Amino acid sequence: MKVMTLDDHALFRAGLRMLLESMERSAEIFEAATVDEACSLALRHPDLAICLLDLELRGEYGLDALVRLKAAAPDIAAVVVSASTDVDIIRGCLEAGAMSFVPKSMPADFLKRAFETVLAGEVYLPQEILHLGSKSTARPTLSPRQADTLHGLARGLPTKSIARELGCPNTR
Structure with missing residues (x-):
């Protein structure tokens, strides 16, 4: 299995490598x-x-980095490892194609659980950040078809793969 770490701090990359x-x-x-x-x-x-x-990459906004990475490698499972625990940022990461979000403040076993969950094709969010809630109180209502599409996006699938799964015509 091949894994890539993307961080502008060499010491943190070395720590991730060891882990x-x-x-x-x-x-x-x-x-x-x-x-x-x-x-x-x-x-x-x-x-x-x-x-x-x-x-938080030097000279680049993280969500843009995530979008660029997913454009270059649509099938890669992106796990955001960040100092932030802001729910809106976490939501933005998932909407941009991240499979999981792990705060840097969490113990190493959380990264291990996230790693295992992502390899199983599922989204990982630690319980410790789920309770933070959203600043927004309005909840969008999705149709069953939209929910199916969202589940495909949450799994990091490219749009063509989602369309194929949903049986859309003209998807080869």
Whole structure:
């Protein structure tokens, strides 16, 4: 399995590498300090399974980084590892294609659980941040079809794959 870490702090990348190697000895781990490096790695290694990325990259806004990464590697499972626990930021990450969100303040076992959950094709959000609630009180109402589409997006699927799953015509 191939995993990439995207963080502009070399020490944090080294710590993630050690943690990942202790969790998954067979993992091949790649490191990137910038989105350009990450996109280049993703193009050279289309079989990258997971990217652990920081939202606060020097000179780049994190959600833009996530969007660029997903454009370069639509099938990669993105796990945001961030110092933020703002619910609106977390929601924005999920809407931009992240499979999971792990605050940097959480213990290492949370990253392990997130890693396992993402590999199973599911979204991971730690219970400790779910109770924070949203600043917004209005809840959108989704049709069953919209909910199915949202579930596909939450799994990180590209739109064509979602369309195929939903039986949309003219999707090859």
